[in-house]
Amino acid sequence: MKIIVCISKAPDTTSKIAFADGNSKFDENGVQFIVNPYDEWYALVRALELKEANGGSVTVLNVGDASNDAIIRKALAIGADDAVRIDAPTQDALFVAKQIANYVKENNADMVLLGKETIDYNGSQVGGMIAAILDMPYVSLASKLDMNGTTATIEREIEGGVEVVETSTPFVLSAAKGMAEARIPNMRGIMAARTKPLNVVAAIDATNATEIKSFSLPPAKTGCKYVDADNVEQLIDLLHNEAKAI
Amino acid sequence: MSVLIYTDSADGTLTKNAFEAANYGALLAKKEGKTATAIVLGEASDIDKLGAYGITKVLHVNDAALNNFDPQRNAAIIAQAVTKENATTIIFPHDYSGKATAPMLAAKLDAGLVTGAVALPEGNTVRKTVFSGKAFADVEIKTAIKIISVLPNSVDKETGEGSVTVEKFACEIPATRLTVKEVKKASTELSLTEADIVVSAGRGLKGPENWGMIEELATELGAATACSRPVADIGWRPHHEHVGQTGIAIRPNLYIAVGISGAIQHLAGVNGSKTIVVINTDPEAPFFKAADYGIVGDAFEVVPKMIAAVKKLKG
Numbered sequence: 435m436k437i438i439v440c441i442s443k444a445p446d447t448t449s450k451i452a453f454a455d456g457n458s459k460f461d462e463n464g465v466q467f468i469v470n471p472y473d474e475w476y477a478l479v480r481a482l483e484l485k486e487a488n489g490g491s492v493t494v495l496n497v498g499d500a501s502n503d504a505i506i507r508k509a510l511a512i513g514a515d516d517a518v519r520i521d522a523p524t525q526d527a528l529f530v531a532k533q534i535a536n537y538v539k540e541n542n543a544d545m546v547l548l549g550k551e552t553i554d555y556n557g558s559q560v561g562g563m564i565a566a567i568l569d570m571p572y573v574s575l576a577s578k579l580d581m582n583g584t585t586a587t588i589e590r591e592i593e594g595g596v597e598v599v600e601t602s603t604p605f606v607l608s609a610a611k612g613m614a615e616a617r618i619p620n621m622r623g624i625m626a627a628r629t630k631p632l633n634v635v636a637a638i639d640a641t642n643a644t645e646i647k648s649f650s651l652p653p654a655k656t657g658c659k660y661v662d663a664d665n666v667e668q669l670i671d672l673l674h675n676e677a678k679a680i
Numbered sequence: 681m682s683v684l685i686y687t688d689s690a691d692g693t694l695t696k697n698a699f700e701a702a703n704y705g706a707l708l709a710k711k712e713g714k715t716a717t718a719i720v721l722g723e724a725s726d727i728d729k730l731g732a733y734g735i736t737k738v739l740h741v742n743d744a745a746l747n748n749f750d751p752q753r754n755a756a757i758i759a760q761a762v763t764k765e766n767a768t769t770i771i772f773p774h775d776y777s778g779k780a781t782a783p784m785l786a787a788k789l790d791a792g793l794v795t796g797a798v799a800l801p802e803g804n805t806v807r808k809t810v811f812s813g814k815a816f817a818d819v820e821i822k823t824a825i826k827i828i829s830v831l832p833n834s835v836d837k838e839t840g841e842g843s844v845t846v847e848k849f850a851c852e853i854p855a856t857r858l859t860v861k862e863v864k865k866a867s868t869e870l871s872l873t874e875a876d877i878v879v880s881a882g883r884g885l886k887g888p889e890n891w892g893m894i895e896e897l898a899t900e901l902g903a904a905t906a907c908s909r910p911v912a913d914i915g916w917r918p919h920h921e922h923v924g925q926t927g928i929a930i931r932p933n934l935y936i937a938v939g940i941s942g943a944i945q946h947l948a949g950v951n952g953s954k955t956i957v958v959i960n961t962d963p964e965a966p967f968f969k970a971a972d973y974g975i976v977g978d979a980f981e982v983v984p985k986m987i988a989a990v991k992k993l994k995g
Contacts (some may be wrong), residue, residue: 663977
């Protein structure tokens with residue numbers, strides 16, 4: 435079974451969010467970058483579990499410039515067999531999806547897994563776009579994936595619950611919490627990652643369908659109004675009459 | 681020219697997110713002098729209600745097979761409606777169905793997509809949340825056809841008295857490659873992302889056996905229940921209740937956090953809430969900085985008093 439896991443680079447979840455160049459760019463000063471948690475904790479780890487159980491290979495695929503190599507090595511340290519970086523600056527989901535779809539078309543895969551969204555741009559776009567371009571079934575927000583031959587049994591989030599769906603390879607899946615438990619790379623993995631193949635391939639021609647013009651921060655809260663623990667009724671009164679929330 | 685809105689249904693009725701998307705699309709159509717047309721796939725008994733949200737025309741594909749959600753099939757049908765209606769903008773709710781269907785349609789039409797919009801577009805530029813609610817980005821869509829998904833609970837609704845014309849939409853329905861085997865719904869549970877009020881608790885509750893009062897407060901308020909990540913990770917509460925950066929992000933009108941310290945990752949999932957109430961024994965808990973109202977106190981004393989006060993209020 436050949437599995438491709440798409441990974442993105444994202445700022446660590448504790449990063450201070452600030453902007454540079456007249457609020458046109460994310461300020462990367464002092465920011466630690468990680469593999470996007472949904473891609474790593476859920477998609478990549480489940481791919482490795484499936485490989486361990488059924489054999490096959492796990493390739494991580496990233497679209498980006500050379501500054502992404504550090505997080506790609508991290509994915510190799512966790513256990514991916516090899517990595518491919520499509521060399522292009524990224525800005526727009528459709529551009530990224532076209533790059534990935536082209537690679538998958540040329541190299542084939544039984545499944546393409548990725549996280550349900552990145553924690554920086556929160557797009558939830560690339561998975562569905564890849565599936566549409568490749569004309570593969572798409573299962574989004576999946577919390578469980580089991581394989582039996584070429585048949586996949588998947589749990590996915592729907593309105594107010596989850597449902598179990600079945601499809602067959604090849605397919606595209608976006609992973610959410612519950613899919614797998616995060617793994618921490620061990621020393622052997624980190625050593626091995628240094629010599630695993632990281633192939634850099636050229637991007638195909640594609641245009642950006644969207645462009646970020648500027649960033650802004652939400653207005654700060656004006657301050658917390660404290661209510662005494664002995665006067666809980668006052669809180670309910672404030673929520674009813676002042677906040678009009680209940 | 682028209683604005684086409686995908687209004688999703690679940691269990692035979694349109695979702696709250698669908699009405700919000702409809703309203704957003706209708707406001708946009710009004711602003712740009714276009715028609716607001718909604719498309720409904722599968723069974724829905726309350727289509728008439730769309731009129732109050734400014735929709736004048738509805739394309740309905742009333743085929744029970746479409747009750748089972750397949751974003752690929754939905755995108756193929758919506759693409760046909762785009763052509764028929766000469767739609768230049770297509771609106772989705774940014775929920776489980778829009779998150780899957782909108783990108784598939786975008787790739788099919790080679791159109792730019794902005795997900796999680798929090799305001800109507802200014803020209804070709806749409807404001808959306810980024811960094812899990814910690815910031816906004818203004819994103820320009822550069823293609824002629826534009827696709828936007830609307831973040832739940834983020835755009836003020838304008839309702840009126842309008843009515844809709846429902847047209848049976850004769851279209852080609854492609855075969856699905858997804859088979860639904862089983863639906864596991866907690867039918868009494870309010871969907872967390874749709875709930876107006878959410879009562880949430882964390883490690884401060886000391887054990888899963890103490891959740892009774894949280895559930896009781898939620899019931900009294902007509903609220904959904906949620907929890908912090910540590911509590912889901914140690915199995916006190918189910919994973920689908922975990923709100924935060926790596927769980928689900930919610931934007932209710934009222935979020936009540938009991939015994940949750942307010943780590944930055946938790947705040948990222950709830951900071952879109954209109955009003956935040958924090959109850960914590962630790963006056964230094966970072967959550968108070970993000971709160972509108974706070975009580976420094978013991979949950980085991982405060983929550984029962986809240987339940988009594990809410991009962992009294994609702995009398």
